[in-house]
Amino acid sequence: MSETDLEISQISFYLGKQNTEFRDIVETETDLGSRKEYFKRAFELEGYPCELHYFESEIRRTNPKWLDFLNAQIPDDKQIVFSAMSRSPNALFLVKFEERVLATSFGRSATTYLKKDSLENDFGIRTAMNMCGNEEIRQTKSQSNSIAITHIDRQMSRPSDTFVFGLSEAEDLKYISANMKGNALITLQGRDRLTFKGLGTEKLSWDKLLNRCQEFLNAYEKDDFKDLFPNYRNFTPATMEQVEFLDAKLIDALKAKEFDKIQICIPEFIADDEYSFAYSNKPKQPNDIYSHLDVAQINDHIKTEKLSPNILKNRDIFAYSHAEDKILNYKKWSLYNCLIFEADLNGTPFILSDGQWAAVEKEFFDEIEHFVQNQLTTADCPDNCKNIAINDDTDKKNKEEIFNNTACELNNDWVKFDRAQLKIGKGRSDKEFCDILSMDEDAVSIIHCKPLKNASSINYLFSQAKFYGDAFLQDQVFLDDIRNFISKSKCTRKADYLAHINDKVEDIYAQNYRIRLWLLHDTKQPKTANDLPFIAKYELMLMHDHLKRICKFREIVLSFIPVKTVNYKTRN
Template identity: 30%
Template sequence: MSSNLDKMTIFRAKASVKSFSAIFDISTEPLPQFTYQSNGFEIEGIVKYADVGGKSKTEADYPWMVMLNGLSENINLKFSNKNTSPSAVLCLKITRDVDDTLFYVLTFGMHTSRFINSDKLVNDFGIKVAMNICDHNNLRKVNTTTHSSVSTLTDRQASKGANLEIFDINDEKEFFRSISGSTYENYPYIKSFSGKSSITVNIKKGTNVTDDGIIDILLNLEEAYNLEEYKEKFPSYGRLDYVSDEDEVDKLNKALFNLLKNKEYSCVNLSPSVIMDDNVSYFSYKDPEADEPFDKFEDLNISDLVDQNYGFTQKSSIKTVLNWKVYYVNTSEDIFTMRAYNCLNCELEENGITYILSSGVWRNVSSDFKCEVESYVINNIKDRSNEYLPNDISIRCVVKEKGIDVVKFKEEAYNSYVAKSNSEIYLFDKAKINIAGKNRYEICDLLHKDKQLIHVKVLKGGTSSLSHLFVQSRFYTDAFVKDIDTRKAMIKFINENENPENANKDKGEFLSIIKEKRAELQESTFSVLLCILTYEKEKNIDDLPFMAKYELANTHKYLIDERGIELAYAIRLVNKRA
């Protein structure tokens, strides 16, 4: 191996792996293999090499070139290219004792994942090594995920090495997915690193990466993996621990498969597993190069994923789902792929333990963290279910779709009933309120004269149906407080609207609580009420999925800390009777 090697990407195989064939998704028999001794240990190795790429492209593959050529007969831009790149996977087995073997996977070049069975790799090897070896005052990049009803990915990059505090991570909401930076002097071969499921090491010039040198590096990183320094540097990391036991993962995957097979999407949704560029043109669940015709989608949706893969047969299993792909195409017609399983977000509860699937990894919620969230909800967020909002109301309504009357069950019907029945409530549902210079809907669904902004949402099952409720309450409360144009639009709506639900109400009562000038608003005298509608009798806050309670707690903290506005909730029964 060349001593001039400048970078390595290293994965660690799970302890259950006993052979090279378990790691590769291809036959290992024809692959070159070798053995040698290093520091008294038996080393075995295997290499998979391939040329990757090679798709021919011409000017017709680039819309901007087509556009330029179409401007004039004098413009005739030509392009032709067919690139290939070398790619290799090196797998090493280190036998330290009869019952002590370690498998590592090293990748070089692009598109190596097609050869590797990622289910056999340790999910947290790279991130845990990175956290243990990092100089947390010299980080360069931090990638986090927000585990909530709508999972979001965030990248933060510093122009130079910086303390973790500079990245302004919200420990209450964000969890680390990867970090990059520099390490301490006791890792002299590392120039910089990036850790996620794997650890990518940029090697200092002059480092001797030979047959013995590579083993020394791997064992040094193995030692770093087993350290616990990360618990002090990144105290929030342990809130969601990786599920590493394969039997447990298999059990969770089987439960997930049954949900998908039965089209029970209440606790499952789909979101990109990588941070998307702004130039994504469309998504597809079929290979745009191989499958014609294929459907294009603006967003990812779990039901589309299942339907586009033609559902399931008697022979289907979780392996069927693991083979599904999600494709996305940018405006330059470049095609990228994601493993659909890595895009699935799911929350399950088994034997009293809450499990979350995100980015292709199952995690269990630590009991301390769960107790912390649930205790916060019980002790800090008031239940207003027994107050003025009515119970057991029909939300059946008829709407026109393409000129045809269609029966729907919507929160709009509940809002209308409440406003008609209570003279102290003004209906704002569907009001076009100006926010940040744009017409938006629903600064709130209902406004109580006691300065309460009410947001209403039907709980259709799981967490995803509540996502807009939490987002709206934060976004629209901010707009109400900070944006004078929003308040002007609310005043105008009260003065001019002709909704029958608001007829004969004392508009002056409602106008008196909304002030154009923020200084006169007295924002801390307002409150926000989240009204959750359910078809299930005796539903209470404890019955909501953990991540819904987690996001409810975060919403309360945000409104009270940032706006001085109290948040409460009410759970009300509704029905589908005509």
């Protein structure tokens, strides 16, 4: 066999976390060793320990659905019956460089035997960003956290820079495919794993493999990506050792009942009016139902002395549907994944969010804190909007809708847009524009309200303000619906609003409008911008930058509105 035949043009690499061994990354040999034709070999390459696992997988294939569909028109004695055994080879190859293990997989099934918790989840994308730069990009995948989370896939006909791709800082970069700097024969694709594609003389041979692996490891440790890709979040996954110390800080805070330092929330946006929550779903015993989540509730369900990371990970929070009057077993989240906690470890700030600990780059952390302290405008609200009771004793819920209704009844020169059912473009008539529209001396205020419950609801408020702010300045259909809604309202100053809001979208000037963000909090728990979760501060900064610098709105003002709430607890 020639040397060319021993070259490979595509291969994917996974990186084990620091100080892991082969056994920490590969599933137990009890599982892997039971596979057909399993074979293991340990050896060395240039002094580096290596391990090879080989096995074969079999799948019996029978009639596909389309063949059963066609058989309905064929007589029983002539029916087609398909059966075949598909067999394929699979392998895992691992090599250890001092404190790091690189793993590669071959075949369809091999990857399933890698322990995902023992692998770095940013190895591929960080390495690709550092080795490729931002000038020869072929494809990106990103996520925009707007009202509806949007997954954006961009691909160019030829390698281009990030400016041409139109990447926004408001997008989270999830995947990149690009030419390696100075070498168009090599393409790197990065997400959790790094995929190498080499053409011609850049195909990989055994002689080149170890050198490439060391290049990848060196590139992963660099910080070049921070300047090249500002839309890649500045969070570094915590090591297993760091997680152990950080989890201990979390448990200490829970045992000490330092609930002001911990937040609890569902790690996705969920309609507050439709669901309550439960910490259990016992079929034959009563379950406590809570109108909203509070960290202190954990003490009612887990004894203090039994608190541990594993207990938190194995306990679930369930959604209770008011419409169905039952706890939904399929709609649940790990209690650990619902906690948000910020802690300092050896001078580095860390955040627990959605079950993952991550270190925040100090420069990035300081930038956001500087924005909150020095650039963010905060203000009080009108006195008659303070201490409004928003509890609904019939539904056992605290409702934002009650606040909006009461505030507009107390201020009859305001327009209530909550649940307005407006249309944007050719979409459905299910948009709001805002919750309340008010007239200031120098501008019209577009007010968005949301209960201060958790990071998800806060981020939704910021996304809502950005989404509707853009549509107001750009969409004629939306503008027509806004003006029509005002004209039909009972507001005492609707003529003034209509005179201020021009009827043509090209005549709408953002400088004539102020965006107000109202976060409703319980009167017994005063809040300031410093109390917002770090992730929410980050989203606030992005939203503020977009609406103020790009859209040119006059001002973005954050207010904390005290309201009276009731923490309902019922039995199901």
